[in-house]
Amino acid sequence: MQPFALLHRDGADHVEVLTGDVVTVAALDDIPLHRGRPTLAVIPYRQITERGFDCVDDGAPLECLIVRESRREPLDAFPPGPLSLSGGGFDLSDDEYGAIVEDVLRDEIGHGEGANFVIHRVYQARVEGDPIAAARSAFGRLLAAEQGTYWTFLVHTGTRTLVGATPERHVSVADGITMMNPISGTFRNGSGRLLDFLRDPKEVEELYMVLDEELKMMATVAEHGGQVAGPYLKQMTHLTHTEYLLAGRGSLDVRDVLRETMFAPTVTGSPIENACRVIARHEQRGRRYYAGVLALLDHDDQGRQSLDAPILIRTAEISPDGELRVPVGATLVRHSTAAGEVGETHTKAAGILAALGAVPARPAPARTEAESPEVQAALAARNTDLARFWLDSREPGALTVPALAGRTAVIVDGEDTFTAMLAHQLRALGLTVTVRPWTALPHPDVAAADLLVAGPGPGDPGDTHDPKMVALRDLIGTRLAERRPLLAVCLGHQILAGLLGLALHRRDSPYQGLAREVDLFGTPRRVGFYSSFTALAAQDELRTAHGRVEIARDPVDSAVHALRGPAFAGLQFHPESVLSRDGVAVLTDLLNQLMADVISPATNG
Ligand SMILES: C=C(O[C@@H]1C=C(C(=O)O)C=C[C@H]1O)C(=O)O
């Protein structure tokens, strides 16, 4: 069978039928992109190794359909067809999957390895008869039955066939605007009140966490980072999700946009690099196309590149000999339970499995509740305490702090691209900012910078064998000794606190993806935490070899939320997080104090 693709994109009244030639390439950079010939790339999860991230390599190829002909067909040209499956079941039983959930909660989230992780399992069955005919039948069924999809599609590359109905845009580029679409929170239609789901802290926090992680990606691919719109409901036939939309201006090659955003936190976790290790550690098998993307690369009328890339979830892969796989996962967060996440995988698989005839179909959702004023108010309330920095647009220079203008800052990345968001904030305050990975240490830029920022990152700050902790301790220790301006955030702050003689403690209940108001040296501030460890202090003040240190600590458990000394400050929370309503105010105050006496080598000649 010749390669072809059937695409029904969000809101269209037709199906695009693409035919052409398939080439297999090794890397995203090799994806062909000729004017007048769009390319549909089928990008497997293993491409994440292009970012240097871990994965269990299953060798799934990156195939590209170079489109020779494209035509439109009406929706009714694809009626639901007959389909027969046999021998269906999950590769991991509910108990096995539940055990992995518990391991990840205890050993990873509980130990500071990250905030959220997606673990998958695979529904496997056999299709009777011709696999492509079966895929066409499934496509027609999905087209008829599934609502709220971003793409409903069938791609046949000459060997493998993928058919699915995915709710989620990974990334798109059109008219110079890059967009991402974090979707998280899952409600099984008919399983209770939508309003209760919208107010459930686990579901609320889960969406914020993926919002933060996609803002990190937008901070890398868009000139001024991403601006947040939403939240909205994503109503599908069997379930309802919540989502945000992120948009920003960018001019990168679309293949670079794809590489920098591999892959969405909604299907991996955060921080992303460590999430890939956690996934490899606990899944112990490849993901093939699950969590990868389809990517339609093209040019617009003015010759600018365009990209439309949905995430490969809610998708069946059918092999030439009729083996069918439907991978599905759930986002594990600190409030997760094994039973809850097992249930969520069944709910998510239901749309595609019902279309395949493997589970009973459900009636469409009742729209009335979704449109009620209470539901709309519950959604709007989600933004009340978020950082306006990421929600509003503003004039250039609106936030500039005179004491910072023209000064330089180097942010050392401890393997969490929250640093890219921090860089945008510090630039907005007037600093000239460079970000360096911890692996580049020691680096001459660091010593020269007016301000050094030691960034966040996964791991145990007290680990004396971890090369990253050793390098960060050395970096921070040197800066302290030089008595030059230093801001330390989260992991950086923990290491700073350790060097100042404070004890480090692993929390019984992690503070991963948690927003709260804290007293910061006499001012109440609402800020977001992503930590499992914390420093502890018995007093509000400390005399150290590096001078007098003031401590903002919790009245209940003595956790150190922040500290400041003569030329340094440490923040346990993330001022750059969308959860930190007062993040920019905190940075403005602290940096004003820290930098007030600095004479910049740049301005001083
Ligand atoms: C991981 C999947 O879906 C993602 C995870 C969601 C969640 O955990 O709530 C919701 C939508 C998707 O972004 C999947 O379908 O396999």
Ligand SMILES: NC(=O)CC[C@H](N)C(=O)O
């Ligand atoms: N975000 C961070 O820097 C986290 C620091 C540390 N890994 C913790 O979990 O406490």
